[in-house]
Amino acid sequence: MKLVLAAAVALAVAVPAAACNPHPSQAGLEAQLVCPTCHTPLDESSSPVAQQMKAYIRTRIAQGATDCQIEDELVGPPNNLGPAVLGVPATHGFDLLAWVLPLGGIGVAAVAIGFGAWVWSRNRAEDEAVASGLSPDLERRVDEELARFDA
C-alpha cells in the first residue's frame, strides 16, 4: 500500500516536470542543455557550437517555440545534434543501464529492507514466546537446579 502511494506521489511530481513550457527562458534552456563538443552545460560553454545553439534558442524563443520543440529540433531534425545535447543518458542500448541500475537498486534495497524487518520482527516474537513459554514444572526444576548450584 505504501509502495503504491509512493509511486503515485512520484508520478504526480514527474508528470508536471515532463510537461512542455510554452514560454521557456533562454537561461532555463541553456542550463538544461549540454554543449556536444565540450560536454559542459551550455550556459558554461563558449565553444563555437555552443554559441550557435544559444543563437538558435534565442531565435526560436522569439518565434514562440516551446522548450520541448526547441529541444526536439536540436536533438533531431533539422539540426540532428543527437541526444547528447540533452545531458541525460539515452533510454536505449547500453546507456539504458544508467536508468535501470539505480531504479533496480532502489527496488532491491526496498525489498531487502522489508524482508529484513519481517525476519527481525518474527525472531523477536519467537524469542518472546520462548521466554514466556516455560511450564510451571520446568520453572520449578530450573529453580531447584539453580538453588543446588548456589549451594
Added chain:
Amino acid sequence: MPLRRLSQAAAVAVVAALLALLVWDVANNHAGKVAKEVDTGHPYTAPLFTRPLVNGTGTFSLLSMRGKAALVVNFWQSYCAPCTHEARTLAAVSREWSHNKNVVFLGIDVQDLRGPARAFLKRFGITYRNVSDDGSLVGRFGVTGYPETFFIDRRGVVVPVPHVGHIIGPATRQLLNAGIRYALAT
C-alpha cells in the same frame, strides 16, 4: 540457510551479468578501429550508416553506394578553421571528378546546426552531398579531429592510401587525387 545461499548466488549472478555486459560492450565497440587499421596499412570494412542530408531533403545510405562507386568521405564542421582551408580544394576536386560516375564525394558534417552548415557549403561552393552526424560516426570511424578524409572503394572497404592511410588535416589536391585513384584501383 538456503535463503542466504540463494541471496549469495543472486549477488554472484548480478556481478557476472554486469561483467558479461561489459565484455560484450568492449567486444562490440569498434570505436577508432577504422582509422587505426587504415593508418597501419590494413583495409577495413566501412561501418554502414544512413544519415539525413544537410543540403537537401531525405537521407543518404552508404549501402546504396556499394558496388557502384568509390567514395571520398570528408568529416568537417562549419566552425573548424582547417576545414575552411580545404573547403575550396574539395569543391574544386569534386567538380573535376564529377564526370566520372565511379567517384562520389560525401561530406559528413559533425555536430553542427543546419543554418551555419548550409551557409558554409554555400560560401565554398560545395555541391556534393553532405549528411549531418550527431557524433556517432566520428567514434565509429575513429576520427580524432577535423577535417579528416577517408577513401572507400566500391566494395565498401576503407582503403589505406599508400604512405598516407587516411588524410588527417586539410586535404590537398595531390592527396585527394592519389586517394581516389587508389580507391578506384582496388
